[in-house]
Amino acid sequence: xxxxxxxxxxxxxxxxxxxxxxARELQWLLQSLQESLSSLKEGxxxxxALLAPQEPGxxxxxxxxxxxNVKGFVTRVGTKLVKGDVQLRLQSLPPPRGSPSTRLTxxxxxxxxxxxxxxxxxxxxxxNQSLDIVDVSTYTGDPHDAGFIFSQLHLLHETINEARQxxxxxxxxxxxxxxxxxxxxxxxxxxxxxxxxxxxTLPPPPNLSFHLxxxxxxxxxxxxxxxxxxxxxxxxxxxxxxxxxxxxxxxRLFGSKQRAHDEAGDVFMWKGDxxxxxxxxxxxxxxxxxxxxxAKLTALEHEVMRWVxxxxxxxxxxxxxxxx
Numbered sequence: 001x002x003x004x005x006x007x008x009x010x011x012x013x014x015x016x017x018x019x020x021x022x023a024r025e026l027q028w029l030l031q032s033l034q035e036s037l038s039s040l041k042e043g044x045x046x047x048x049a050l051l052a053p054q055e056p057g058x059x060x061x062x063x064x065x066x067x068x069n070v071k072g073f074v075t076r077v078g079t080k081l082v083k084g085d086v087q088l089r090l091q092s093l094p095p096p097r098g099s100p101s102t103r104l105t106x107x108x109x110x111x112x113x114x115x116x117x118x119x120x121x122x123x124x125x126x127x128n129q130s131l132d133i134v135d136v137s138t139y140t141g142d143p144h145d146a147g148f149i150f151s152q153l154h155l156l157h158e159t160i161n162e163a164r165q166x167x168x169x170x171x172x173x174x175x176x177x178x179x180x181x182x183x184x185x186x187x188x189x190x191x192x193x194x195x196x197x198x199x200x201t202l203p204p205p206p207n208l209s210f211h212l213x214x215x216x217x218x219x220x221x222x223x224x225x226x227x228x229x230x231x232x233x234x235x236x237x238x239x240x241x242x243x244x245x246x247x248x249x250x251x252r253l254f255g256s257k258q259r260a261h262d263e264a265g266d267v268f269m270w271k272g273d274x275x276x277x278x279x280x281x282x283x284x285x286x287x288x289x290x291x292x293x294x295a296k297l298t299a300l301e302h303e304v305m306r307w308v309x310x311x312x313x314x315x316x317x318x319x320x321x322x323x324x
Contacts (some may be wrong), residue, residue: 040134051127051293058287060219068089070283071086072223076287087101130163156302157308160304180269205225209225224280226278
């Protein structure tokens with residue numbers, strides 16, 4: 001598209017007029033951004049309200065699909081789990097005598113430590129940081145300084161994106177289940193979760209790992225039964241799979257045995273001991289409040305990215321370092 005003016009202007013004056021029009025458009029955008037930041041603040045406040053500890057909280061069902069392996073529920077209030085009752089029926093976890101399943105319940109004792117979902121704590125802190133950035137952009141700095149507003153919006157985009165990634169559970173934000181162990185205190189001898197301590201009414205089995213995290217706005221429960229590698233048994237002379245040639249008869253007839261789960265054969269350091277995972281069960285429960293937070297953060301991130309792109313064009317900043 002050609003740009004022309006009538007009557008024709010000298011090239012230097014035409015450039016001055018173009019720069020002047022661009023400056024006026026930049027000031028108009030900076031002015032309109034103040035109103036947009038007000039709407040953005042309302043969206044962030046809604047996210048903060050959904051993450052706030054409000055009774056009665058969200059009761060989430062934790063039950064395995066098409067099996068009786070895991071049946072139960074937990075109640076989340078803010079960033080903590082305040083109630084829970086889970087029953088386990090696993091082949092590698094014999095239940096107590098006289099009971100059909102192993103039952104785990106959250107202790108209601110006032111002295112019991114809280115079971116905190118650290119991912120939600122991080123999301124709440126990042127939302128509060130985003131609100132602070134909006135306040136600084138609105139009340140502290142010069143709202144007509146394009147460089148200042150651009151840097152604030154860039155920081156705001158990074159903070160909101162980090163909060164969204166924390167809820168999505170990408171990368172290492174969910175942590176490693178074997179890296180944090182709980183000491184055998186009274187009423188809390190289970191290694192429950194990378195982010196908190198599960199306090200039980202009865203001592204749990206010592207070979208049980210109970211891991212809770214957030215992924216795709218859902219609460220994920222991973223139950224593992226563990227076995228120490230130091231108690232490995234030597235194969236007997238009458239074992240069906242023993243082979244002196246390196247090839248077992250069973251593998252030759254029926255093919256190699258499929259792995260029971262994705263961690264089969266792996267070795268982990270857990271509570272100072274080398275262990276392997278005998279059985280692993282994954283259960284997830286969608287949390288409507290967290291799904292709403294994820295949707296809002298995604299929309300807010302997209303809007304801020306659009307503002308940064310518009311500012312970059314009007315400021316004539318085309319370097320790749322400033323790209324969102």
